[in-house]
Amino acid sequence: MRSSTRASAIPKAAADSASRPTGTLSLLVRRFLRNRLSLAGLMILAVWIAVALLAPVLAPHDPSDVNLEVRLLPPGPGGWLGTDYYGRDIASRIFYGARYDLLISLFAVGVALLSGAPIGVIAGYRGGRVDNLIMRVIDVIMAFPALVLAMALASVLGPGLEKAILALAIVGMAGYARLARASTLSTREEVYVEAARALGAADASVLWRHILPNIISPLVIRGTLGMGFTVLLAASLSFIGLGAQPPTPEWGAMINEGHNQLITGSWWVSTFPGLAIMSLVLGFNLLGDGIRDVIDPRLHTV
Template identity: 50%
Template sequence: MKDFLRGFRDFLTSEDTKFTLILFRRNFLNIVGTAIILLLVFTAIFAPVLSPYDPIAQNMDERLAPPSWKHILGTDQLGRDILSRVIWGSRISLLIAVVVVSISLLIGLFLGTISGYFGGWIDEIIMRLTDMFMAFPRLILALAVAAALGPGIFNTMMAISFVSWPLYARLARATALQIRNETYIEAARAIGASTARIIFRHLVPMTLPPILIQATLDMGGTILTAAGLGFLGLGVQPPTPEWGVMVSDGRRFITEQWWVSTFPGLAILLATFGFNLIGDGLRDIMDVRAKR
């Protein structure tokens, strides 16, 4: 762990990282995407302050009320304030995205680095296992796992994590294959560095740039997958204010009470758009670094 932390510190303080940060600030897509995500994070953190009503409090006298000054985004079929539920839903969606991407990244980074560094039968076993997972559509496999585990926020995170790690493993393996025979790796072996030190001090930090870009892009995809599971009843369960569940609740009223599904759907769109902008901007920056 000390070798990994030391290698990660060297990665953060390197000249290439500083150059990347300069390019990040100059990229318009990054600025827009960062502003959207900062707004999402701010909303999630200060949800109790920003929310005008209790997100699960029912008021049947005001059910399906259209947007007004009292209820800016209207109310749902149980009279719950949609704005409050969208605000609190940002917490659930952001929590799921962060936890799922973190778990998937760690699993994929570990397996991919091990596979690329050792090669041989270890590489064959890990890559064939990866191919098995990638042979199924992500959402379909997540649905199967979620159905086996049962509904709930914890099971939702586990189900999505279970199907999201293979791409990280592929990226980590590709980088490890490229650099495992570099001169500085050979020098580390020559001076007696252990395998664990070489992997965590040298290989893992080098695999981080492409993996972090993919992780940023996956944040939006994870929010969409979680919303899809919630929409189908296999994700977060009512009355928890989760965006996918809210869209599902409003599908019966979409032709007349359009606001019930529209506003949580727009929240999903905005969050996914923000993460995709940051990911695309970082990918453009990596191209500039490669051309430099």
């Protein structure tokens, strides 16, 4: 009788163990769905992604069409959001501009994360002179304000969208490296890491199987929040002429082209691109805060 009970308990325990990851995932999903602000951020981003994908369908005009006969028209039947100094439809340019700003944030943050995180992991895991050398370089980079450093790098690299993305990636790389190093320093002292070393596991195996999976969460949170900040930096570079160049319908460049019209009363030329930037940054920030609230165990009581 005991043996049959014990035998039946083994499959049950195995089933519980197998279902644990699924249960954890469902718990995280439920926490996320209960957070209204994070859902609002997700909806904002979903709307802008849909706008970017469907821009050719949604845009009433070609974003580069110049028609001086209808320039500086206010919002109305002649244009949903009005026209700019060259008679280009502002709504169409905002729809197409969503593609540029989303891609800038995605590529800049992606390159910064994929290059900075491994550097930080190596510094934290190896320690010693390697750690000291890497951290001194990171300290120098982070000693400058992000916008000032981005402007300096963009000035050296030259104006252009691709060069602006590279400059933003270099600026963001140091932050991800420092975060990855700090997370690695705390994780490498855990019992399971020490046990893996004692069993003779190679450094590459320890990093890949035990350290990287446990430092992903803070990197994902910082990456989501960083995308909103990157949108602001990219718009700032375009505004001062170091990012996207006319006639590219990037939102920061649109504000630069229309800020002179504020004096003449044509407020819509710069206001609507500015509102688009604000909403996209808000969406990234709300989503990042929501992800942090969901996966940070310190914010939940057991």
